[in-house]
Amino acid sequence: xxxxxxxxxxxxxxxxxxxxxxxxxxxxxxxxxxxxxxxxxxxxxxxxxxxxxxxxxxxxxxxxxxxxxxxxxxxxxxxxxxxxxxxxxxxxxxxxxxxxxxxxxxxxxxxxxxxxxxxxxx
Amino acid sequence: xxxxxxxxxxxxxxxxxxxxxxxxxxxxxxxxxxxxxxxxxxxxxxxxxxxxxxxxxxxxxxxxxxxxxxxxxxxxxxxxxxxxxxxxxxxxxxxxxxxxxxxxxxxxxxxxxxxxxxxxxx
DNA sequence: CCCTTTCGATTACAGGCGTAATCGTTACGA
DNA sequence: TCGTAACGATTACGCCTGTAATCGAAAGGG
Numbered sequence: 377x378x379x380x381x382x383x384x385x386x387x388x389x390x391x392x393x394x395x396x397x398x399x400x401x402x403x404x405x406x407x408x409x410x411x412x413x414x415x416x417x418x419x420x421x422x423x424x425x426x427x428x429x430x431x432x433x434x435x436x437x438x439x440x441x442x443x444x445x446x447x448x449x450x451x452x453x454x455x456x457x458x459x460x461x462x463x464x465x466x467x468x469x470x471x472x473x474x475x476x477x478x479x480x481x482x483x484x485x486x487x488x489x490x491x492x493x494x495x496x497x498x
Numbered sequence: 499x500x501x502x503x504x505x506x507x508x509x510x511x512x513x514x515x516x517x518x519x520x521x522x523x524x525x526x527x528x529x530x531x532x533x534x535x536x537x538x539x540x541x542x543x544x545x546x547x548x549x550x551x552x553x554x555x556x557x558x559x560x561x562x563x564x565x566x567x568x569x570x571x572x573x574x575x576x577x578x579x580x581x582x583x584x585x586x587x588x589x590x591x592x593x594x595x596x597x598x599x600x601x602x603x604x605x606x607x608x609x610x611x612x613x614x615x616x617x618x619x620x
Numbered sequence: 621c622c623c624t625t626t627c628g629a630t631t632a633c634a635g636g637c638g639t640a641a642t643c644g645t646t647a648c649g650a
Numbered sequence: 651t652c653g654t655a656a657c658g659a660t661t662a663c664g665c666c667t668g669t670a671a672t673c674g675a676a677a678g679g680g
Contacts, residue, residue, distance in 0.1 A: 382637060386584070400657080417639050419658070424637090438646065439657060452585050453600055456593060459581045462508070463574050468597060469610045471578060475590060476618050478575055486615050488591045493608050496598050504667060522627080539669050541628070546667090560676065561627060623679090630673070636666085643660070650653090 378446055379428045386451075387411060388421045392431060393448040397441035500568055501550045508573075509533060510543045514553060515570040519563035 381389060391406045392398060398406075404418040422442055425431045433440040457466075464470040472489070475481050503511060513528045514520060520528075526540040544564055547553045555562035579588075586592040594611070597603050 380636095384638060413638090414640060416641070420638085420640075423659080449596070449600070452596060453602065455581060455585060456597065457602070459577060463577060468594070468603065468607055469614060472590070472594070472611050473614055474571070474574060475578065476614065478571070480575065480579070481590065481618075483619075485590055486618060489594050490612065490615055492591060492595055492598065493612055496603075496608060497605075502666095506668060535668090536670060538671070542668085542670075545629075621680100624677100625679095626677080627675085628673105629675105630671105632671075633669090635668090638665090639663090641660105641662075644658095646655100646657080648653105648655080650651100 378430055381425075381428070381430060381446075381451065384411075384417075385421050385425055385430070388418065388425060389430070389444060389446070389448075389451070392442060392444045396443035397434060398443075399436070399439050399441060403442065500552055503547075503550070503552060503568075503573065506533075506539075507543050507547055507552070510540065510547060511552070511566060511568070511570075511573070514564060514566045518565035519556065520565075521558070521561050521563060525564065 387407050387410075388403060391403050395402075395406075400419050400422055401415065403422065404413070404415040407413065408415065408418055422431065422433075426433055426442075430444070430446050431442050432445050433442050435441075460466055460468060460471060464474070472481075476486075509529050509532075510525060513525050517524075517528075522541050522544055523537065525544065526535070526537040529535065530537065530540055544553065544555075548555055548564075552566070552568050553564050554567050555564050557563075582588055582590060582593060586596070594603075598608075
């Protein structure tokens with residue numbers, strides 16, 4: 377279905393997931409500063425996302441209003457799954473184990489996840 | 499330090515992490531079938547990994563023996579962190595929450611992670 | 621000793637990506 | 651009305667990636 381979203385494109389998507397529809401300029405204002413991009417760059421990215429059918433453009437006078445066609449949750453799940461499949465045999469546990477083993481988890485993280493899991497079970 | 503490892507390169511690295519040192523042909527035999535690659539492709543990838551200082555080559559007669567210079571754990575942690583930073587604000591909990599919410603976690607997964615966390619705490 | 625196979629090294633080449641600049645059109649301000 | 655600013659569209663361009671083919675040297679078989 378939807379083609380892969382590149383890193384730079386993803387930055388644009390985050391803006392649109394946060395707020396939509398937006399004009400190209402709106403997007404540029406929100407994303408360009410942090411990235412140091414020119415407005416042209418943002419327009420190129422919007423064009424590519426359009427071509428990939430990841431966003432839609434609705435005419436609004438002589439400009440367009442852009443909004444996402446892909447949901448953030450779907451994207452996030454896809455990316456997460458890719459990583460977990462590629463590096464951890466498709467299972468989440470080894471990821472958690474790996475981070476824990478490397479002290480990349482604070483006590484607080486652990487407590488949070490435990491609380492979360494407890495809630496899920498109920 | 500080390501440059502990014504591409505997807506295709508990663509497949510080669512997995513072979514070397516599993517067993518090393520290996521000749522180019524060894525690597526090709528182990529990785530090419532699953533990927534449908536020619537032996538040449540594997541050699542190109544080994545060359546690129548060499549250039550990136552991700553692997554080392556030791557002469558062995560008229561051929562080379564390749565072995566990783568980067569540890570799998572470091573790579574895995576880097577990639578995991580990248581994803582978690584990019585999509586979950588750097589925290590693991592939202593990743594777990596996201597997968598749970600999407601029913602991407604089985605009861606067994608949950609039990610495993612709980613057991614794992616309990617062990618860590620002790 | 622020569623032909624063929626085998627190596628690594630070099631070169632290739634299209635497509636994606638990051639990052640724009642330029643072009644053609646139109647609307648708006650002076 | 652005329653120049654200019656703002657838009658989207660088109661074009662650019664170098665680097666990375668995936669995926670090899672080709673080249674030159676060397677080694678091994680007959």
